[in-house]
Every structure is written in structure tokens, then in C-alpha cells.
Amino acid sequence: MSVEGSTPVLDGTQRAALAAALVALDPVAFGGVVLRSPRADRATAWIAHLTALRPERSPVGRLPISIGDDRLLGGLDLAMTLATGRPVAERGLLARHDGGLLVLPCAERAGETLVARLAAVLDTHVAVPRGPFAGEPADARIGLIALDESEPEDEPIHAALADRLAFHLTLDVEDDTPYLTREEIDAAARRWHTIEMTHAQVATLVATAELLGVASVRALSFAVRTARGRAALDGRTHTSDDDCAAAAALVLGPRATRRPPATDNATESPPPPPPPSADAEPPPSDSSETPSADEVKALEEMLIQAALATLPMGLTMSAPAAAPRAGRSSGRAGMDRAGGRRGRQVGTRRGDPRAGGRLDLLETLRAAAPWQRLRPAPAGARERVRIQVRPDDFRIRRLVEPTGTTAIFVVDASGSAALNRMAEAKGAVELLLADAYSRRDEVALIAFRGTTADVLLAPTRAIAAAKRALAALPGGGGTPLASAIDRARELADRARRDGNDTIVVFLTDARANIARDGTPGRPAAEADATASATLLRQLGGTTLLIDTSTRPSTTAQALATAMGARYVALPRTDAQSIHAAVTAVRPTSS
Amino acid sequence: MRVAFPFSAIVGQDEMKRAILLTAVDPTLGGVLILGHRGTAKSTAVRALPALLPPMTVVSGCRYGCDPDAGRRRCADCLANDAAGHKTRTTKTAVPVVDLPLGATEDRVVGALDLERALTRGEKAYEPGLLARAHRGYLYVDEINLLEDHLVDLLLDVAATGENVVEREGISVRHPARFVLVGSGNPEEGDLRPQLLDRFGLSVEVTTTTDLEERIEVIKRRDAFDRDPDGFTAQWADADRAIRRKVERARPRVDALTVPDEVLRAAARLCTAIGTDGVRGELALLRGARALAAFDGARHVGLTHLRTIAPSALRHRLRRNVLDDVGSTARIARAVTDVLGA
Structure with a gap:
């Protein structure tokens, strides 16, 4: 069936304007926004627009990620306490901005403690001061604008926070859409709770979320609110299908973890899960009309089309199961290890x-x-x-804080290595993973083949995820060794800055044939690999190179020397002895 | 404070709801570990408890919320009051559900020096912490797998002994802290130390339902609640009240229920088949089955109760290879079929 001409895929500026209007409408119901902006001035302009839509004296403030608990949630006012000789509590930033907006710059670097605090406040709308005499719990109904200033290789914003903010907006185009006026927002705010939505519309949003791999129930609630909010802004009493499409584009698309089955070509598309048929009367149905299955399906296609415009970067090409950015769920980069506030x-x-x-x-x-x-x-x-x-x-x-260990496995999945001892290498890594689990180490996995080296798994304690990533590792292609060493060095550098010891384990035959710039050619590739290896050695930490070639090779030994690694030849060993070798060189902590 | 989403309006998640209610029937079951993805009503279920459970009687003015009938197990203040011959006044209060946030400091959890009295009068006095507030109620730790290990140890120790002993900063205090520890977490974001797993009485795995109708119902109820919290809560008040009555009726029955030898033997065989270490598994299994029988209003504990509770009581006690992908639930189900028949 065709929905040509009727697909209201919102463009970027319309999305930005609608998100601003909805956050202005009810910051608490929508939680707020994750704002990505290639240019800082666009974010500033968007926030200015949003602020202009809010009631006259509604507070707007900035929330620095380094903020302490007492400043955030309320705490003892030391100066007053000492001056008066009795404890005086001071309200925190959240309570002072009750009914307003807070801007969180560098949100991706917010530590777990801050994320946990903000998540609790977004859920309960109350700031509970910590510590004796820090004051009473205070209302903190806020909307949060989290500025995600991460680079593609950085860790994304913490999932616990992102999940609680309705809109994930990228300001990638110049903003020229007229925004609504404060009066229009006020009028809508008075009525938006009464907007009716049909059962079929809710059902289609749920089905669309399923097709996009959006599991969060919170996201669905946001989508329903978005549809209703848009209808209210438009002065209607019922949501339209366009409202649902806007909700799919604003809320569901950016959260997608998979590409929906092809919908643009009806002959090839596998049938999506049947949308709930209206005749098999589902539990309390308040829908007044009985839409035909075709109508429901048409709506579903429309929502998918709308959502496709806002899929995350990693999903815009054809479909790997997990998007590299969307898959990460816990940001560790901001943990307060270096701050020394725990331990x-x-x-x-x-x-x-x-x-x-x-x-x-x-x-x-x-x-x-x-x-x-x-x-x-x-x-x-x-x-x-x-x-x-x-x-x-x-x-x-x-x-x-006791430092942990980050074990970084760099696995050669090139054609030559695959021929050799790939299975043994995988077996060895699995043993090491089990070991890392019992020691509560973090593990990371880098695989290299073809022309690039990819971080399959950023440092994590979720060992099951590491095992899955490893099992799914395909083999074949060139050996871009230099890039692999560079990736490993970057991860190790970051882990060390977080206060962790590192151990980097290479499993390779060291037959580099792809240079750092991705061009083939053995001499250049080997020179690049040696140069990268030298940089890795300068970083320090423990390194181990496990030679997977059939006979111990001088190339691998030379590379091990260049990177200051201990050399172990696999041909004479098996998974167990690799395990023993790594255990032997492990840093002595923990 | 906002109205909490009513417990009875939570769609599905029956195993989680049952585990939580059984701890209300018999708080000595041990804690509940809830593992699952975000947005699976974990927090909602726990936060709904104060409105759901029958209010408890406490000694008026007692800062630990002592049970007037607890005898020697009351706090030092209450015992001193008794010794001095003062009459005990009582009052009713809601069952406490205390949130323990990630990043909470040890002071905050166990209690610390009272700053006011220290500063103004130079006295050493104790300011109770979260453990004291959770006494006779629930201590809820969201993302317990991310909590610092030493705090998890501390919580489990106090939960097991029912007493918080503070020896720090020149303070020496002990007070009763009997609470049900409810921990929740997303295993994808980090595992809980294996040593800690089997210290929880029950564990449940929750997943986001993939059944479309059920998901639609979840969203519609959530939406109805958002639009009119009071009206929605009123609509579910009867259902909540029915659960409360069931819990109230079950409580006095727990201790009176007998466990037939047949059930004892089946429990032992089940634990052997699964290969759980120690007797914790068997104890949890029997206590769970007994609480369930009481909750169901049964005359005695039967094999059906055992069968129902087995996954919750045992799944976190399997000696398993961490890299083994076969779900624990499936292994328990197989053992249950082997031992108890299909």
C-alpha cells in the first residue's frame, strides 16, 4: 500500500521547534532533551528559544558536572552554621530551580553519582538532601537540557539519563522555523492532559517501537505524551496520525537499536508483527472507531518512515544488530576515581x-x-x-580508591590469522574473560581485519557482552596492525587516566600488510606497526604479544620488543598456557 | 510527595510482584534481587509498597520505629524507657521504603556523628542513617550491581543479623535494623559479585514484555496515571486493598503451616539435582514455599508451592560458568521437571 505524499517526515528545524515547544509545555512530563550540536551557538540559540517560551519568571540555570551533593541537593550552609552556631541548611540547585530548566554541559562526562542523582530527581521530582542537617526534601520539578558534547569515539551520554529525557535532538541545520509564542504554549498547557488518543494510535506506536528495537517503556510514554502535546499545540482535541508520526520521529527514531525491516518496497518486506486487530477486543478499549487492519498498517508504515529520518548514525547504513553507540549502556569515563571522593x-x-x-x-x-x-x-x-x-x-x-585492572584484548581476525589459530585464540580469550570476571576487572575487545581496527567492546565489567562480541567475530581480510595498536593505546591511555592498571594482550601473527592510512603494502605497514608499537611502549603498562603464526616468527618477536611486550608463541601452547602467561604478567593490584 | 503508581495496576511481571509480596508476608525470607532491563517496573513495584502494605505499629517518638511487641529486640532507648517504668505510647505509620542512592557514603548508610550537637555543645551523639530509617521496612538499592562492594557487604551483613553496629568517630551504638533488602540491577551493565548472589533469599528476572497487547496496556495505564494520578489510584484502590488483606491474613499463618516430609524430601532432591552449595538454597526454598502457601491460604505446604517458588529461590544459586549462555531459569525448570514430574 502506498502512503506517498502523506508522509509528514519532519525536517530538522521542525523537530527542533516542536521539541522546544513541548519541553516548554511541560518540562516535567518530558524530562528534557539530550542536545547534540555541531556548533555551540545553535545549542545556545535553541535554549534561548525554549527559555522565551517558558513563563516569565521560571528559573533557568546551569548545572556543572563537577557539582557536589550539597550544592545539588541541598546541604549544610557552613558559613551560616558557623556564624550562628546552629546548623543552617542551604537549598540545592535542583530545589532552587523547581519549575524551571537546568542546562547540563558536557553531559557525557557526568559521573555515575551525578547521573544517579539526576535520574532519581527526574523520577520523583523531589530533591532529597544527603547528610545530617542538610535540610528537608524539597520539590524539584525540573526539565533537563543535557548537552552531549561527545566526539564519536567518546563514550555516549549515560543511558540512565538519556532514557529519562524525551527528546534526543541533533541541531544539524540552520534554524529558521518560526517557534510558537508563549501564549500558544500557555493555552496548550492548560488543555493537553485532556487530549484523546485512540487505542489504534497507541497500539501502532507500541508496534513501531518494537520494530525499531526500542524496549524502554518510558520511551513509549514519552511518545504518547508527544503526540498529545502536539495535538494540544495545534488546538485539536484528538491526536491525529501526524501527531503519532511526529512522536515516532522525535522520540522513537533516535532510540532505535535496529533498522526496521524494509518498508519502502512492499513486495519484499517481511510482514511486520501484526498490529493489534481491533475486533479481538483488547483489555479496556476506549477507542470509539474500529479501524481496518489496512488503516492500522498504513499508519505503522507512516510512523516507520517518520522515524527513519532520525535513526542514530550507526543504523543509517544496513543493519548490524547493535549500534556501536546505542549499545553502550554505562558510561564509566566520568567515574569519580580521580576526584578521590570515594574509597x-x-x-x-x-x-x-x-x-x-x-x-x-x-x-x-x-x-x-x-x-x-x-x-x-x-x-x-x-x-x-x-x-x-x-x-x-x-x-x-x-x-x-583501589585501582582496578583493565584488560584490553586485541584480536587479529585477518585472513592469515583466521587460517592459523583463531579458534585457540578465542578459547584463550574466553578463559581470560572468566578470570577477569572473578577479579572484577574490566575488559575491552578490539578486533582488526580488512583495513580497520574496531573497538568491539569498550571497557566493561559485563563479561557476557564480551563473550558475545568475541563469538560473533568474523575472520578474513588484511592485517591493519598499526591501527589496531593505535586503538589499543587510546583505550589504555583512557583507562590509565581513570586510575586503572592496564594489560594489553595482542593475539596476532604480526604479518602487517595494511598501513595506518588503510593502504596495502607490507613494508609501509610494518614500519607503521613498529612506530605505533613504540608509542604504546612509552605509555607504560603491561603488554603481552601472543604469536598465533604456525611457527614462531621473527617479525612478531621484533614487534613484541618494540612495544615492550612479553612474547609468547602460540604454536607451542594452548589456551591454558596462554591463560597462565597472562596471569603471570598481570599487575599485582587487587 | 507525589502519589505512587498503584501496585495492582502493574501489568504482568507476576514473578517479581509475587516475590515482593512474599517478603511482606515473611520478612525473614531474605532480600529480593531483581535483575532486568530499564523500564520494567522494578522501581515502580517497590515504591508502591508503602501505599499497599498495612501500616505498622511503632513506639511513639522512637527514632528507630521500634515494634512495641518486640521485647528485647527493641532499641536501647525503648528498653531504657521500659526499665524506667515509663508507659509506652504507640502510633501507626506506613511501612518505610528507603532508597539507597548510588554514591551514598558509609556515614549516610550506617549513621554518623550528630553535627549539631557536636558543633554547638561539643557532645558526641549519634545521628541515625538510612539503615535506621529502613527498620521494619524495605531498603531499596537501584543498580545494586554498581554499588561499591564494601557497601554491599555491609548491607548484607546488617540484613542478615538484623542489627546495625556502629563503631566509628568515637561513637559506639547498636540499634535494630531488620529490613528487607531489595536490590535491582541491569546485568548488562556489570555483574554482581558471585559471592553475594546467594545471600539474597529470592531473585527474579524481569524482562520487558514483547507481547504487544500487554505493552499497549502498560502504556495506557501509565498514561492514565500521568493524566490523573488521584483518579487512577482511586480506581485501583479496591484491588490494592484486596492484596493488603491477603498479606494481613497470611502473616499469622506462616509460622503455623506445617511442611510435610514429602515436600522436604522433594526440596532436598531439587537442590541436589541443581548442585547448590550449602543449605541456603534449601532454606530459601522451604521458607518461600511456606510464605507462598500462607499467601494462597493453603492448609499446608504442597509440591505446587515448591514448584512455583523454585525458580525464584534457586536461580541465583547455580554453580555456573559465567560464560555459559544457557539461562539459569531453563536449568531450574529442567530440574523441577526431573524431580517433581512434569
């Missing part, structure tokens, strides 16, 4: 607890104690203050 206490130091450190009260009081007789009572104090604490007395805890 075991190793002492105290003088410092300002407002900068994020944790106050060590006993040490602070101890530091203040000797001076008490010398310090005059504060003017106007009604009762005698027992202990006077001055900023100089503050002692904050010095914390160390």
Missing part, C-alpha cells in the same frame, strides 16, 4: 569541604580545639558558643 580514607588534609571533599569532623574539631581560648565570642551571640571553628580548621578526608 578508603588514608588521612586528612586541610582544605575547603565546599570544593567537594568530605569533611572529617573529628579532625576539624581537633584542629579547632587548641585555639578556643584565643578566639573571641562572635558579636551578638546570645549564648556562649562552645567551639569556634574557623575555615582554617577544616580537615577533609584523603581518600584512595
Whole structure:
């Protein structure tokens, strides 16, 4: 069937305008936006548009990712506490922006703690201060604008946060669509809860989400709200099919994890899961009309078409099962390891607890104690203050976090390696993975073949994911060894900056034949590989090269020397001995 | 605070709902571990509990919410009050469900020095933490697999002993902290340490339903709740009340229920077939079956109860190769069929 001419695929500027209008309409119902913008000024302009649509005195603020709990959720106001001699709580940023918007720059670098706090506030709309005398829970009904400033190779924004923000918007075009006015938004806001939506429309949104691999129920709720919000903005009392298409484009498309079966060619397309037929009366149905199966199917195709415009980058080509970016679910890059705010206490130091450190009260009081007789009572104090604490007395805890180990496996999947000992190499990696699991190490997997080296799995503790990635690894093609070493160095560098020890394990026959720029040719490829290996050695950490060729090769030994790796020849070994070799060189931590 | 989504309006997820309700029937079952993807009503089910469960009687003014009938198991303050001959006043309050956020510090969990009294009067006094607030209720840890290991250890220890012992910063306090630990997490984002798994009494795996009709119903109920929380809650109040009555009636029955030898033997055979370590598995299985029988209003514990509870009680106790893809649930089902017949 054809829906030609009726497919209202929103263009980029219309999507941007609609998302702004809907967030303005009800920031709490939509949670907010993940905003990607190749140019910073477009994000600024979009936020300015959005702000202009909000009620006159509704607060708008910025939320720095380094913010501490007391500033975010509320905490003890130290200055007032000391001045008055009794605890004075200070409201946090979230509570101060109740009913408003907060902009979170560099959202992809937000640590897990911050993400957990924001997720809780987006769910409950209440900011609960942490710590004694930090104050009472306060309303915090906010909309969050998370600026995703990640580069393609960085970790994406944390899934727990992204899931709770209705719109994932990329501002890739110049903005020229007129935005609505504040009056129009106000009028819609008063009525949007009463907009009716048919059972068939809800059902089709659900079916479309299924086809796109969107599992989150939250996303579906956002889609329903989007359709209703758009109808309200348009001054209608019922949602139209176009509203549903807009919801599919704004909410479902960017969350897709798979490409839907081809829909543009009706003869080839496998039948999508049957949309719920209206005659098999589903549980409480309030739909007034009984749409035919054809109509439902037409709507479904329309929604798919709409969503196709906003599929994530990795899915725009033909369909790998998991999109590289969408597949990652937990950002670790921002963990507070380096910040030293968690872990075991190793002492105290003088410092300002407002900068994020944790106050060590006993040490602070101890530091203040000797001076008490010398310090005059504060003017106007009604009762005698027992202990006077001055900023100089503050002692904050010095914390160390036990460092973990990140094991990076670099597997040669080229034609020559596949011929040789690919199966043994996989077996060895599996043993090492099991080992990593019991040690709570992180593992990462890089495979190289053809002309490129790909990070199949960024560092994770989810060992099952690593095993799946490994099992699905195809073989064949050239040996782009230099690129593989470069990828490994990048991962290792990042892990080390997070405070982890690294161990890089290469499984290769070292027969490089693809240079760093992707061109074939053995001499250039080998020179590049040696150069990359030298850089890797300079980074430090433990490296192991397992030679998978049939006979121990001098090339592999030379490469191992260049990268400062321990050399193990596979021909004489099996999976068990590789395991033993890696265990032997493992850093001594944990 | 906003109205919580009613428990009875949660579509599907029967195993999770059952596990949570059984801990309400018999809080000594041990905690519940809920593993599953985002958006599978994990948090919704837990947050619905205060509105669902019968209110509890507490000693007025007791900062730990002691049960007036708990005898020696009350806190030091209540015991001291008794010794001094003061009359105990009681009051009713909702069952606490306390959220433990990721990144919570140990101070916050176990309690710490009372800052006000330390600063203003130079006294050392104890300010109770989250464990004290969760006493007699639920402590909910979302994403428990991401919680720091030492905190998970601490939680499980306190949950097992029912008492929080604080020895830090010059404070020495112990107070009762009997709570049901509910942990939830997404295994794709990191595994829970295997040693900790079998310390949970029950575990459930939740998945987003792929049944379209069910998903549509989920969305429609959610939407109805968003548009009119009070009206929607009122609509489900009767269903919630029916569950509450069932829990209330089941509670006194748990201890009176007998477990026939036949069921004991079947439980032992099941655990042997699956190869669980130690007796934790058998205990969880029997207690779970007993709570279920009480909840169902049965006269005695039967094989059907055993069969129903076996996956929840045992799936996290399998000695399994971490790389083994065969689901634990499937293995339990096979063992149940072998031992109890199809």
C-alpha cells in the first residue's frame, strides 16, 4: 500500500521547534532533551528559544558536572552554621530551580553519582538532601537540557539519563522555523492532559517501537505524551496520525537499536508483527472507531518512515544488530576515581569541604580545639558558643580508591590469522574473560581485519557482552596492525587516566600488510606497526604479544620488543598456557 | 510527595510482584534481587509498597520505629524507657521504603556523628542513617550491581543479623535494623559479585514484555496515571486493598503451616539435582514455599508451592560458568521437571 505524499517526515528545524515547544509545555512530563550540536551557538540559540517560551519568571540555570551533593541537593550552609552556631541548611540547585530548566554541559562526562542523582530527581521530582542537617526534601520539578558534547569515539551520554529525557535532538541545520509564542504554549498547557488518543494510535506506536528495537517503556510514554502535546499545540482535541508520526520521529527514531525491516518496497518486506486487530477486543478499549487492519498498517508504515529520518548514525547504513553507540549502556569515563571522593580514607588534609571533599569532623574539631581560648565570642551571640571553628580548621578526608585492572584484548581476525589459530585464540580469550570476571576487572575487545581496527567492546565489567562480541567475530581480510595498536593505546591511555592498571594482550601473527592510512603494502605497514608499537611502549603498562603464526616468527618477536611486550608463541601452547602467561604478567593490584 | 503508581495496576511481571509480596508476608525470607532491563517496573513495584502494605505499629517518638511487641529486640532507648517504668505510647505509620542512592557514603548508610550537637555543645551523639530509617521496612538499592562492594557487604551483613553496629568517630551504638533488602540491577551493565548472589533469599528476572497487547496496556495505564494520578489510584484502590488483606491474613499463618516430609524430601532432591552449595538454597526454598502457601491460604505446604517458588529461590544459586549462555531459569525448570514430574 502506498502512503506517498502523506508522509509528514519532519525536517530538522521542525523537530527542533516542536521539541522546544513541548519541553516548554511541560518540562516535567518530558524530562528534557539530550542536545547534540555541531556548533555551540545553535545549542545556545535553541535554549534561548525554549527559555522565551517558558513563563516569565521560571528559573533557568546551569548545572556543572563537577557539582557536589550539597550544592545539588541541598546541604549544610557552613558559613551560616558557623556564624550562628546552629546548623543552617542551604537549598540545592535542583530545589532552587523547581519549575524551571537546568542546562547540563558536557553531559557525557557526568559521573555515575551525578547521573544517579539526576535520574532519581527526574523520577520523583523531589530533591532529597544527603547528610545530617542538610535540610528537608524539597520539590524539584525540573526539565533537563543535557548537552552531549561527545566526539564519536567518546563514550555516549549515560543511558540512565538519556532514557529519562524525551527528546534526543541533533541541531544539524540552520534554524529558521518560526517557534510558537508563549501564549500558544500557555493555552496548550492548560488543555493537553485532556487530549484523546485512540487505542489504534497507541497500539501502532507500541508496534513501531518494537520494530525499531526500542524496549524502554518510558520511551513509549514519552511518545504518547508527544503526540498529545502536539495535538494540544495545534488546538485539536484528538491526536491525529501526524501527531503519532511526529512522536515516532522525535522520540522513537533516535532510540532505535535496529533498522526496521524494509518498508519502502512492499513486495519484499517481511510482514511486520501484526498490529493489534481491533475486533479481538483488547483489555479496556476506549477507542470509539474500529479501524481496518489496512488503516492500522498504513499508519505503522507512516510512523516507520517518520522515524527513519532520525535513526542514530550507526543504523543509517544496513543493519548490524547493535549500534556501536546505542549499545553502550554505562558510561564509566566520568567515574569519580580521580576526584578521590570515594574509597578508603588514608588521612586528612586541610582544605575547603565546599570544593567537594568530605569533611572529617573529628579532625576539624581537633584542629579547632587548641585555639578556643584565643578566639573571641562572635558579636551578638546570645549564648556562649562552645567551639569556634574557623575555615582554617577544616580537615577533609584523603581518600584512595583501589585501582582496578583493565584488560584490553586485541584480536587479529585477518585472513592469515583466521587460517592459523583463531579458534585457540578465542578459547584463550574466553578463559581470560572468566578470570577477569572473578577479579572484577574490566575488559575491552578490539578486533582488526580488512583495513580497520574496531573497538568491539569498550571497557566493561559485563563479561557476557564480551563473550558475545568475541563469538560473533568474523575472520578474513588484511592485517591493519598499526591501527589496531593505535586503538589499543587510546583505550589504555583512557583507562590509565581513570586510575586503572592496564594489560594489553595482542593475539596476532604480526604479518602487517595494511598501513595506518588503510593502504596495502607490507613494508609501509610494518614500519607503521613498529612506530605505533613504540608509542604504546612509552605509555607504560603491561603488554603481552601472543604469536598465533604456525611457527614462531621473527617479525612478531621484533614487534613484541618494540612495544615492550612479553612474547609468547602460540604454536607451542594452548589456551591454558596462554591463560597462565597472562596471569603471570598481570599487575599485582587487587 | 507525589502519589505512587498503584501496585495492582502493574501489568504482568507476576514473578517479581509475587516475590515482593512474599517478603511482606515473611520478612525473614531474605532480600529480593531483581535483575532486568530499564523500564520494567522494578522501581515502580517497590515504591508502591508503602501505599499497599498495612501500616505498622511503632513506639511513639522512637527514632528507630521500634515494634512495641518486640521485647528485647527493641532499641536501647525503648528498653531504657521500659526499665524506667515509663508507659509506652504507640502510633501507626506506613511501612518505610528507603532508597539507597548510588554514591551514598558509609556515614549516610550506617549513621554518623550528630553535627549539631557536636558543633554547638561539643557532645558526641549519634545521628541515625538510612539503615535506621529502613527498620521494619524495605531498603531499596537501584543498580545494586554498581554499588561499591564494601557497601554491599555491609548491607548484607546488617540484613542478615538484623542489627546495625556502629563503631566509628568515637561513637559506639547498636540499634535494630531488620529490613528487607531489595536490590535491582541491569546485568548488562556489570555483574554482581558471585559471592553475594546467594545471600539474597529470592531473585527474579524481569524482562520487558514483547507481547504487544500487554505493552499497549502498560502504556495506557501509565498514561492514565500521568493524566490523573488521584483518579487512577482511586480506581485501583479496591484491588490494592484486596492484596493488603491477603498479606494481613497470611502473616499469622506462616509460622503455623506445617511442611510435610514429602515436600522436604522433594526440596532436598531439587537442590541436589541443581548442585547448590550449602543449605541456603534449601532454606530459601522451604521458607518461600511456606510464605507462598500462607499467601494462597493453603492448609499446608504442597509440591505446587515448591514448584512455583523454585525458580525464584534457586536461580541465583547455580554453580555456573559465567560464560555459559544457557539461562539459569531453563536449568531450574529442567530440574523441577526431573524431580517433581512434569
